[in-house]
Amino acid sequence: MGTPPATTPRRQATTLLCWLAVAPAALWAVARLAGLERGPLVQAMAFTPYVAGGSLAPLVLALALRRRWPAVAAAVVAVTLIGTVAPRAVGSGQPDTAGPVLRLLTANLLKGEADSRTLVDLVRRHRVDVLAVQEFTPWSRTELDRLGLTALLPHQALNPEVGTTGSGIYARFPLSDDGFRRNPGFQFTQAYATLTAPGAPPLRVESAHPAAPYAVEVVDDWFTDLRAQPRATPDGPLSVLAGDFNATLDHAPLRALLDSGYVDAADAAGAGLHGTWGPYDGDPIPPVTIDHVLVDRRIAVRAVAVHPVPGSDHRAVLAELRLPAAG
Numbered sequence: 001m002g003t004p005p006a007t008t009p010r011r012q013a014t015t016l017l018c019w020l021a022v023a024p025a026a027l028w029a030v031a032r033l034a035g036l037e038r039g040p041l042v043q044a045m046a047f048t049p050y051v052a053g054g055s056l057a058p059l060v061l062a063l064a065l066r067r068r069w070p071a072v073a074a075a076v077v078a079v080t081l082i083g084t085v086a087p088r089a090v091g092s093g094q095p096d097t098a099g100p101v102l103r104l105l106t107a108n109l110l111k112g113e114a115d116s117r118t119l120v121d122l123v124r125r126h127r128v129d130v131l132a133v134q135e136f137t138p139w140s141r142t143e144l145d146r147l148g149l150t151a152l153l154p155h156q157a158l159n160p161e162v163g164t165t166g167s168g169i170y171a172r173f174p175l176s177d178d179g180f181r182r183n184p185g186f187q188f189t190q191a192y193a194t195l196t197a198p199g200a201p202p203l204r205v206e207s208a209h210p211a212a213p214y215a216v217e218v219v220d221d222w223f224t225d226l227r228a229q230p231r232a233t234p235d236g237p238l239s240v241l242a243g244d245f246n247a248t249l250d251h252a253p254l255r256a257l258l259d260s261g262y263v264d265a266a267d268a269a270g271a272g273l274h275g276t277w278g279p280y281d282g283d284p285i286p287p288v289t290i291d292h293v294l295v296d297r298r299i300a301v302r303a304v305a306v307h308p309v310p311g312s313d314h315r316a317v318l319a320e321l322r323l324p325a326a327g
Helices: 009-034 041-045 048-054 056-064 068-089 116-125 138-146 216-227 252-259 265-269
Strands: 101-108 130-134 155-159 167-171 175-182 189-195 203-208 238-244 262-264 291-296 300-308 315-322
Touching: 009 041, 009 048, 009 056, 009 068, 048 056, 048 068, 056 068, 068 265, 101 116, 101 203, 101 238, 101 291, 116 138, 116 315, 130 203, 130 238, 155 175, 155 189, 167 175, 167 203, 216 252, 238 315, 252 262, 252 291, 262 265, 265 291, 265 300, 265 315, 291 300, 291 315
Parallel strands: 101 130, 167 189, 203 238
Antiparallel strands: 101 315, 130 167, 155 167, 175 189, 189 203, 238 291, 262 291, 300 315
């Protein structure tokens, strides 16, 4: 019997190449699953859906070069990453609810520069019942009122501020226990109120806007603000958080918030991969999903859609919900 041929330098080099190709996606998968994002990784983690798609490339390379173990490792990594994001494109089962339908729209107004007419037209055309706004300014309030928003949604809990810190809630139905709170990290405010819709139990709605992790030095504020978001009360009153969370479902703090008893409406409706931010200012940044409507698990999600709003770097998110019936 002959002895097997010795490994050639070329074979060793191609094997090493395959392992080096697999390594980045493997490390990404570990960081994603373990919630290890820190520093610049916080921003990077938002692009996990793109990394998941790209994780197929090392698998194709290893198969083409007939490197068994790198191919096995690449397959495990690809299945892991794709398995974390692909379900967002598939609708999930919904609770059996018999209450009224509620249409909720959330929009970041980019320091009040978003086109107010487009926003009011969205409210009118889609018969929106609740509008949550972030980066809400005195000027945008005046413009929205001038264009007839108050006639459509007469009940309000508003805190307009110059710059990026203001927020507000407009509603078709009466609001009570309204106010706003200021996030401890980056000082964005979050308006809140309890909505009373006919035929449904009281629903607490809050316009969410945690800090943006735009630089490493503010990542701690981002963590602080996300941890400070009101948790769901699955055995108590219904609640909805809607707004610019500056986080995707690939960020551990947002997943921890969901675990308290919320459902991401877009994820539940199979629209969880629709980008809501970028690239509106010309930067070559692929869209990511950082605007969300988080609903109590007892609320059914019928549909979710995103809509561009000129003047803003965010798309508005429209969620059609069915509430439980009043007891």
